[in-house]
């Protein structure tokens with residue numbers, strides 16, 4: 001038995017962190033292929049899909065889009081246990097909530113001010129698999145400005161600071177499961193792991209300390225982290 005599959009990913013992509021967390025939670029052997037963000041055309045997907053993550057299973061079948069990839073991996077390697085639920089309405093509603101709100105909150109906290117945008121892009125250029133020249137280009141040319149503009153617009157439109165936005169999201173999410181340790185009850189389910197992926201994607205950066213100040217959120221985060229098998 002070789003690998004269960006290959007994950008085409010970017011280190012800094014929050015959607016990739018979702019799939020990585022699931023693979024680590026289940027302890028599934030796999031190969032990670034860190035794509036060069038400057039050459040995204042090389043992805044082995046259908047021509048209309050240029051995004052990561054992409055999962056190539058052991059039969060060489062291509063799977064795209066992080067949440068469907070998670071469901072697929074859970075069903076093939078875990079009898080669908082993490083996605084099974086006796087309240088499908090609640091599960092579906094919150095998976096959608098996580099994908100809609102948490103995905104949008106990562107950019108503002110990482111790039112919301114010029115200072116944080118520069119800091120983040122410099123880290124990104126060290127973490128990703130760029131060529132030498134692209135690395136310099138990425139860190140110091142257009143990217144911080146581009147992301148800075150996008151992030152600023154989002155922050156302005158939302159009206160809250162990125163930190164407040166995250167604290168509100170973590171309030172709402174953890175309040176939903178109240179006395180229980182996880183959204184999934186006594187153990188994390190696929191909704192927990194999706195949310196965990198978004199939060200974890202911020203963990204390599206100094207801005208993560210703003211999330212660490214959220215007590216209930218961190219209690220949940222550390223508890224999910226403790227279930228990872230690598």
Ligand SMILES: N[C@@H](CCC(=O)N[C@@H](CS)C(=O)NCC(=O)O)C(=O)O
Pocket residue numbers: 010012013014015040050051052053064065066067
């Ligand atoms: N809905 C997709 C979103 C994936 C996505 O936007 N990935 C980004 C990196 S974080 C990407 O590859 N962007 C390249 C592009 O849009 O061309 C998922 O959940 O997998």
